[in-house]
Amino acid sequence: MIAFHQVTKSFPINGSMLPIVKVKHWTVEAGERVALIGPSGSGKSTLLHLASGVLPVDSGEITVADHPIHRYSEGQRDRYRAQMIGYIFQDFHLISSLSARQNVELVLPPAWTKQQRREEVDRWFELVGLQDRQKHLPAQLSRGQQQRVAMIRALIGNAPLILADEPTGSLDWETAGEVMSLLLSLCESEKRTLLTVTHDLHLARLFPKTVHISELNELVRKTNEAESSADSKGERVG
Numbered sequence: 001m002i003a004f005h006q007v008t009k010s011f012p013i014n015g016s017m018l019p020i021v022k023v024k025h026w027t028v029e030a031g032e033r034v035a036l037i038g039p040s041g042s043g044k045s046t047l048l049h050l051a052s053g054v055l056p057v058d059s060g061e062i063t064v065a066d067h068p069i070h071r072y073s074e075g076q077r078d079r080y081r082a083q084m085i086g087y088i089f090q091d092f093h094l095i096s097s098l099s100a101r102q103n104v105e106l107v108l109p110p111a112w113t114k115q116q117r118r119e120e121v122d123r124w125f126e127l128v129g130l131q132d133r134q135k136h137l138p139a140q141l142s143r144g145q146q147q148r149v150a151m152i153r154a155l156i157g158n159a160p161l162i163l164a165d166e167p168t169g170s171l172d173w174e175t176a177g178e179v180m181s182l183l184l185s186l187c188e189s190e191k192r193t194l195l196t197v198t199h200d201l202h203l204a205r206l207f208p209k210t211v212h213i214s215e216l217n218e219l220v221r222k223t224n225e226a227e228s229s230a231d232s233k234g235e236r237v238g
């Protein structure tokens, strides 16, 4: 589903380019549900942005399904994202003046018939247990309920790849567990590939597969090796 090959990405920081991502080879198979864990600032969100085509690579190749997105123009990456990616954010990104149902209706494929739109929206609100909350504004919903609406929005258009960046990061631990379990079971039953960034090791354990970013990103590995060697000498790096 996702294949990274010799991918690098740097950002301009204090006037020079600082390398953030250097991934030799990484694949996620279709239908896998993977938690990506690792320290703050290690490039996890950047990896998601590269996979979603929000950011272009500096060098290397990223192929998602049949899309060689490293070769795509910005416009092609926008179309790829609309067709292939459902994105879930930590802070939901719902429009506050629209009801839960209207927030979902905004993203429905234009080709769907009126009946298909009605039936699919009803089905998804039922799947996440919010059938009686469709007319509520986001502010009238709990944070866990808001994230369920955001999950519908990511999943309803049949995007095969769901990318989630700390999707439970602003929820209390009990709600976080419920929401993450729901996301996992929906992706399994709807046959989507799921890649989730999380800081929370307890939540990562819910996933069939967990990847630490140091297994992927050479730059993180070098930093960790430097830190552990410094630690063994009783020093700290950086």
Ligand SMILES: Nc1ncnc2c1ncn2[C@@H]1O[C@H](COP(=O)(O)OP(=O)(O)OP(=O)(O)O)[C@@H](O)[C@H]1O
Residues within 6 Å of the ligand: 011, 012, 013, 020, 038, 039, 040, 041, 042, 043, 044, 045, 046, 047
């Ligand atoms: N657009 C950008 N311009 C400059 N630097 C950036 C940009 N995006 C990310 N960075 C830097 O790249 C590094 C990795 O950021 P990233 O958000 O990918 O890390 P992360 O592992 O997701 O961190 P966290 O867990 O704290 O969200 C950080 O040092 C960050 O400041």
